[in-house]
Amino acid sequence: MERELALEIVRVTELAALASARWMGRGDKINADAAATEAMRTMLDSVSIRGTVVIGEGEMDEAPMLYIGERVGNLQGPEVDVAVDPLEGTELVAKGLNNALAVIAVAGKGNLLHAPDMYMDKLAVGPALAGKVSLDDPIEATLRTASSTLNKPLSDLTVMILDRPRHQEIMNTLRQVGVRIKCLSDGDVAGAMAPAFPESGIDLYLGSGGAPEGVLAAAALSCLGGELQGRLKPSGEQEYERCIQMGLKDPVQILTMKDMIGEEDVIFAATGITPGEFLGGVSYLPGQRAETHSIVMRVKTRTIRFIKTLHYLPNKPFIHAVEQEE
Numbered sequence: 001m002e003r004e005l006a007l008e009i010v011r012v013t014e015l016a017a018l019a020s021a022r023w024m025g026r027g028d029k030i031n032a033d034a035a036a037t038e039a040m041r042t043m044l045d046s047v048s049i050r051g052t053v054v055i056g057e058g059e060m061d062e063a064p065m066l067y068i069g070e071r072v073g074n075l076q077g078p079e080v081d082v083a084v085d086p087l088e089g090t091e092l093v094a095k096g097l098n099n100a101l102a103v104i105a106v107a108g109k110g111n112l113l114h115a116p117d118m119y120m121d122k123l124a125v126g127p128a129l130a131g132k133v134s135l136d137d138p139i140e141a142t143l144r145t146a147s148s149t150l151n152k153p154l155s156d157l158t159v160m161i162l163d164r165p166r167h168q169e170i171m172n173t174l175r176q177v178g179v180r181i182k183c184l185s186d187g188d189v190a191g192a193m194a195p196a197f198p199e200s201g202i203d204l205y206l207g208s209g210g211a212p213e214g215v216l217a218a219a220a221l222s223c224l225g226g227e228l229q230g231r232l233k234p235s236g237e238q239e240y241e242r243c244i245q246m247g248l249k250d251p252v253q254i255l256t257m258k259d260m261i262g263e264e265d266v267i268f269a270a271t272g273i274t275p276g277e278f279l280g281g282v283s284y285l286p287g288q289r290a291e292t293h294s295i296v297m298r299v300k301t302r303t304i305r306f307i308k309t310l311h312y313l314p315n316k317p318f319i320h321a322v323e324q325e326e
Helices: 004-021 029-044 090-095 139-150 165-177 188-196 211-224 237-245 257-261 317-325
Strands: 050-055 079-088 101-108 119-125 158-162 180-184 204-210 227-233 266-272 283-285 289-298 303-312
Touching (some): 004 029, 004 317, 029 090, 029 101, 079 188, 119 211, 139 165, 158 188, 165 180, 188 204, 188 211, 204 211, 211 257, 211 266, 211 289, 227 257
Parallel strands (some): 050 079, 158 180
Antiparallel strands (some): 101 266, 119 227, 283 289, 289 303
16 A cells, blocks of 8 residues: 555544534534544545445445445555544543544455454553463453563553443452553543553553454554454354354454454554544634644554644535534
8 A cells, every 4th residue: 555545544534523523512422423424435535545345334224324345435546445433432522521533444455354243352452562461361360461561560550441331340350450440431442542552551451342443443553563352252143153254263263463454554544533542632723723633554664643733624615514504
């Protein structure tokens, strides 16, 4: 993939963030998500790719756009897999909470796992712990390894986990060991990325979340030098068969980074919608301007760019049209 594609891709997440941010705090996650999805789909038409959505808003009969299998791009560039989450954290935007993102990952055709919409157990770490821990190990052993490798006492380790009833047993174990817990209300991709940013103060990310979000997080962590391991959690025979159709001989095997994103180049971009662990949110400024904060990364070069952009909103026809409708 050409390096110029990285800057094209970040324009896609910027527009999605600008569109959904107008719904921040309004208690309407459906319209917030719809605005992000429509904006992302609109901007993708200008990107020089022949893309196929492999992770998106659902199956064709479930989503009007950015559905799995939809062709995107201007059909003049490389053939690629596209994984999107136009609004990662719909509840966060609706309630005005932190860590909502617009996210996209692009890889060569056939490289991104077509992750089904089911739960996935996850273990995400930063560069220092990559290759040193396993999802198969007991949590206590993983924490001891982290403590030794990071040269921190267990009491100084911080583990991030989604605040869900299904995680109560894990949280009990974490408290018995004596580590700190930082609960996350929503925002699975941002949570899994956090251990790769020292300033976040997060050492590990544990627990189950959406499988599609796991693939997006794996794409991001591959650029950051971190690691995500996953294990799908099919809840019944239908989901189990879906895993078999994906080509997994063992639907509950550990999924490595190679399984989820391949071994070729990957480009990842995210724009903050609300403020988060490593990105600021959309800010509206005087003079019909807005400021966005984005990250765009590429596996091949391991270049990480943080981009602050000032947008003149009257020159954003799509955003302007939404404002007029309201």
